[in-house]
Amino acid sequence: MKEQNKKFKLTIPQSLKLLPFGEAGWGLFSLSWKNIWRNKTRSLIIIFAIVFGIIGGVGIIAFMNGLIFQRLEMAIGNEVSNIQIHNSHFQSNKELNDTIFNITRLTSVLDTSKKIKAYSIRLKSVTMINSANSGEGIMLNGIDPEKEKKVTRIYKYIKAGNYFQDKRKNGIVISEKLAQKLKIRMRSKVVVTMQSSSGNITNAAFKVIGIYLTSNSTFDGHNAYVRKSDLAAVVGFGSQAAHEIAISVYDDKETEMLVSSLKSTFKNDKIIIESWSDIMPELGLLNGVMDYMLYIFMSIIFLALSFGIINTMLMAVMDRVREIGMLMAVGMNKTKIFLMIMLETILLMLTGSFVGLVLSFAMVNFFKKYGIDLSKFASGMSGFGFSSTVYPFLETASYLKIIIMVILAGIISSIFPARKALMLNPSEAIRKL
């Protein structure tokens, strides 16, 4: 038999021996640790399996976290904001005359809220936009650019031109996708056709002053921006008319509470107040599901690994039948034998998990900084609103949850091999060849 590699010797610091385990407990711990390294090849195979399992699991979850978090950030930051307020009929039909009443009262309440960072009042019109080459149905958003900048980040995604720094009237900011569809570019003229407040069809010419590109091609293809005053003039509304108030808050965790509070304040008004998860429930679902994905993924990985671990530990027990018989004979009770096998299993899993988590942590933090470039799949991903560069991340608490899951998996995996050990008859076991 080869002598055990000394680098695997575990020395228990004196201070730790004061813990409730007692000396006998630490003796068992030390024995279990040494037993793992009896067959280095076998133990290392399992450890590597655990390492790769954890790297895979953590990698997938961190990637999905990054993907979904970025999608949420984009959705809240560019598209729906944290909260939106509409006339109670507007969202279903997008009728021009379904404007928000009592806008002054609304804004006076919003101004006093310490939870609200900023808000933007918008006019919206379902519009046909036409160039010399093509036409497209879009939502034309009439905004106050300076207020809009505090609520959305479209101004950061300008690829050509500017975001309403050009003070001339009837400037329009469109997406790159829309520009491609209409086969137009900067300074091109477009004609927008829509229903006016009197119910007639009206149109107006706008000049492209800015082209933007976000990671959500679906959103880009359907949204263009003009000054609110310009749109109001086209449709025949006064300066106070509004279809939508988009609200940005300091802490998204307070969104639902704020929505409840606003609903309570304006319960008699004919308005609808919605959070982003009300407007885009699929995102809310994705966000909620992510909490469980960690448990689901890691449980599947540990379940698969458990079969290998149970097999390994069974082999370890069968290899030591005589020794276990001797231990029973000299007075090691069943509890201690069970604990010894269980500790061996847990230590094996913890060793693999520790290495796996350290490597995962390094990997996740590396890609968190530099991003994973998926530009090959950019067009497909942007169709769903996902960025083609993903920055994975995993909260520290998740690593701790994984360690707890490892210990639980170790305890469960140890039951069958430990029971096998306990069923040995000492007098027969001692005489095994």
Added chain:
Amino acid sequence: MNIIETKGLTKVYHENGNEVIAIDDINLSFEQGEFTAVVGPSGSGKTTFLNMVGGIDSPTSGEIRIDSINISKLKSSKLIDFRMRNIGFVFQSYNLIPVLTARENVEFIMFLQRRSAEERSKRSNELLNAVGLGDRMDSRPAKLSGGQQQRVAVARALASRPKFILADEPTANLDSKAAEKLLDIMEKLNHDENITFIFSTHDPRVVKKARRVITLVDGKVASDEKK
């Protein structure tokens, strides 16, 4: 005074529908300080007898009393504890824990007994020196010869200060020189410290040194001679 008494000790195995009487109505007693060999042909019941006296096998009928305690009536957990505190074992295949050093193997029983580190260290030093392995305390079994490993096993058996030691074919895997050395050590311990040794053996050297020889044939006591 008898430290071990067996009355009507019987063990019957049932194999493939057949009854095998391994031990048949054995009535024996052992005093403190005995150096006894239990001999007999293969299948005579020597090991079965030793296993029952050691409490690692239970009799079909009869009783075994150690220090007046009927161990055949003890519950499993109490029996394990009783064995740990009162009985030492030396096995044919040494059965040392390979990942522990000689010292740690000897200390392990005392770990189970929750003795202090100081007491464990002192006792293991004392015992390993007594068996002539004072310079090999930190060697693992793989680095020791068969004879040395068996001597560690003897030291381990003595660690818990047992009432007696049961040795099942302790010299079977040793060469003659190692066997002689081991027997000399055991004899010295028996003489100097009045430790009781009961051997199950085929080895004539053990029989020669024993002061009492019990012969078993077909599970019965054929003879019981004191020298």
